[in-house]
Amino acid sequence: MTQIISRKDLLSWLERLIGERIVIAPARSNGMVLFQRASRAEDIVLDFDNTALSPKESFLPLSEALFTVDKENGNIKLMPTTVDEETVFFGIRPCDARGMALIDAPLLAAPADALYQQHRARTTLIGLACSQAGPECFCTSMGIAPDDPSNVDIMLTKVDDSYIVQAITEKGKALLPSDLIAESEVMPPPAPSLQAVLTEGIVEVMPGVFEAPYWSRLADRCLHCNICAYVCPTCYCFDIRDYIDEGSIERVRSWESCQSPGFTRLAGGYDPRSTKGARLRQRFYHKLSYFPEHFGLIGCVGCGRCVRYCPVNIDIREVISDIQKLGAQSEC
Amino acid sequence: MNAENPFIPYLATLLSTADLTPDTKFLTVELDDPDVRDRFDYKPGQFAILSAFGLGEAPFCLVSVSYRGRQLEFAVRRIGTVTNALHELEPGAKVGVRGPFGNYFSLEQYKGSNIIIIGGGIGMAPLRPVINFILDHRADYGDLLIINGARTPQDLVFAPEFATWAQAPGSRLELTVDRGDADWTGREALVPDVVKELKPSAENAIAITCGPPIMIRFTLIRLKELGFTDSQIVTTLEMKMKCGLGKCARCNVGDKYICQDGPVFTLEQISKFMEQF
The missing domain is CATH 3.40.50.80 (Nucleotide-binding domain of ferredoxin-NADP reductase (FNR) module)
Incomplete structure (x- = not known):
């Protein structure tokens, strides 16, 4: 037996949740589907390939104060930002849920990033299995299934006009609307099949092609626009700066990218990674070599966003296949 | 380190400043909380991140040795926004300190050499x-x-x-x-x-x-x-650092984070880095 919820009841449940807490869900905006704060369930989009932007912004905001400086009677007090409101994050795809788990690895490693940890702890993830693959999707090559229930609290899988409901965690179980859920004999549909990118052995191949001219040749057309890092569900590099506004001081953490010129430039001017080729290489090495060496998993989830949005068609699927060939050549 | 929230610096007071060279000042800093002061042990080679509130924070090696006293000493060369701000501070000013971070020289191992x-x-x-x-x-x-x-x-x-x-x-x-x-x-x-x-x-x-x-x-x-x-x-090694915690990925060189795996390395270790710098 499986538990199911009808589409109509799913929307009623979401309406109920909107009344109780913050609900972030896919909605249309300027021709794109984006995760947005929902104010009514009818705005929530249930049928989409994936959102244009990854969900990471809800947990690692584009720009957020780490603390503000409180100056009273000459005494300084640092007031840390805290996350108090409970949030339901609805409609996260399995690839993006893995993306959050990947970002967790460095950010929650001791000592944990307290602010990120609060964003994560205060949020319940409701996943939506993919019933069709987008043209750039290759999650299965990264070891993720389109209906993978790992890394979410509740998983929904569409069957006809209903959704199979699986509570994955205790947190998910606590949120389920028992009054709206029915028992059913329905079976989940087969997951869609996807293009395959040969990722097997890539981590082992990477060290051998570091010096290849390939990287600077590939980077030659890069405009360092940073869209790849901006849309990526696993990029988490950040910058920390202070701002003063009319005497009030805040320390702010904002997204940054290893593709930015000056990312590694030291005070005084020395920059150990001053060329575009070295920076683009860093992006691929961080995802395909350093991250897996540190944390055991490739730092890419195959969502295909960087492929779709790169204005000069730098395509990680092609890069992986090129590296495999380069590696095979250097072995001969 | 502030384990509860490692981005929140300890408050500290600038006790004194002295000119070491035309562009470098010797700063003596004391952590305000006596408990934190007692806990703040570090070894030669480790660093701390100093805040000039409103202008930012930057990493500096600790030039003092912790067993000689509880005051922290830094040699700060005026070279960018934060160092400029630190140079302008007068004794008594409040600064922030995060750390200690990084590894250290293996002085135990060098005994007898x-x-x-x-x-x-x-x-x-x-x-x-x-x-x-x-x-x-x-x-x-x-x-x-x-x-x-x-x-x-x-x-x-x-x-x-x-x-x-x-x-x-x-x-x-x-x-x-x-x-x-x-x-x-x-x-x-x-x-x-x-x-x-x-x-x-x-x-x-x-x-x-x-x-x-x-x-x-x-x-x-x-x-x-x-x-x-x-x-x-x-x-x-010196490398651009922001968080000091191996999180922001700014100082990532090869599979190393200079802020955590370093900053102290033998040439044997460095020669295994793929990236030169």
Whole structure:
């Protein structure tokens, strides 16, 4: 037996949740589907390939104060930002849920990033299995299934006009609307099949092609626009700066990218990674070599966003296949 | 480190400032909370991140040794936004301190060895606590040779301590500048050339070097000519850092995070980095 919820009841449940807490869900905006704060369930989009932007912004905001400086009677007090409101994050795809788990690895490693940890702890993830693959999707090559229930609290899988409901965690179980859920004999549909990118052995191949001219040749057309890092569900590099506004001081953490010129430039001017080729290489090495060496998993989830949005068609699927060939050549 | 929220600095007070060179100040800082002050132990080679609230924070090596006292000492060269702000502060000003971060020189492991310290410019900063540690534990180490270079005599960072270092038993201090002035009677030579001239023996020796990249590059060549192996050469690396916690990925070089895996590395370890810098 499986538990199911009808589409109509799913929307009623979401309406109920909107009344109780913050609900972030896919909605249309300027021709794109984006995760947005929902104010009514009818705005929530249930049928989409994936959102244009990854969900990471809800947990690692584009720009957020780490603390503000409180100056009273000459005494300084640092007031840390805290996350108090409970949030339901609805409609996260399995690839993006893995993306959050990947970002967790460095950010929650001791000592944990307290602010990120609060964003994560205060949020319940409701996943939506993919019933069709987008043209750039290759999650299965990264070891993720389109209906993978790992890394979410509740998983929904569409069957006809209903959704199979699986509570994955205790947190998910606590949120389920028992009054709206029915028992059913329905079976989940087969997951869609996807293009395959040969990722097997890539981590082992990477060290051998570091010096290849390939990287600077590939980077030659890069405009360092940073869209790849901006849309990526696993990029988490950040910058920390202070701002003063009319005497009030805040320390702010904002997204940054290893593709930015000056990312590694030291005070005084020395920059150990001053060329575009070295920076683009860093992006691929961080995802395909350093991250897996540190944390055991490739730092890419195959969502295909960087492929779709790169204005000069730098395509990680092609890069992986090129590296495999380069590696095979250097072995001969 | 503030384990509850590692981005929140400890509050501290700037106790005193002194000019070390025309562009470098010696800052003495005391953590405000006495419990934190007692807990804040660190070893030569480790660093802390100093905040000038409103202008930002930046990493600096701790130039003091923690067993001598609870005050933290920094040598800050005016070179960017945060260092400029720190130079402008008056004693009594509030600053923030995060840390201590990073690894440290394996001074336990170097016991019994002759130590050669080779520093250029502000690169002497992380070497000062090593020198003072060795002088405070003199019997544990062999001969100490300090080669300290700078662009001009005025740029030699720890001049007030030179007499102590030179006169300590079993220690020798060799100063050199790129360009002398009217009062300078010492060497006018580049640091790597002084290494070549003095020919320190590689036998039972550890060479610890820090300075501008070009100085390090040629110093390594000279040391290798003298027979130093990669495991006998130790340096401390500078890299853009933001968080100090291995999270922001700014200082990621190869599979290492300089803020966590470093900043101290043997040349043997560095030669395994894929990326050169």
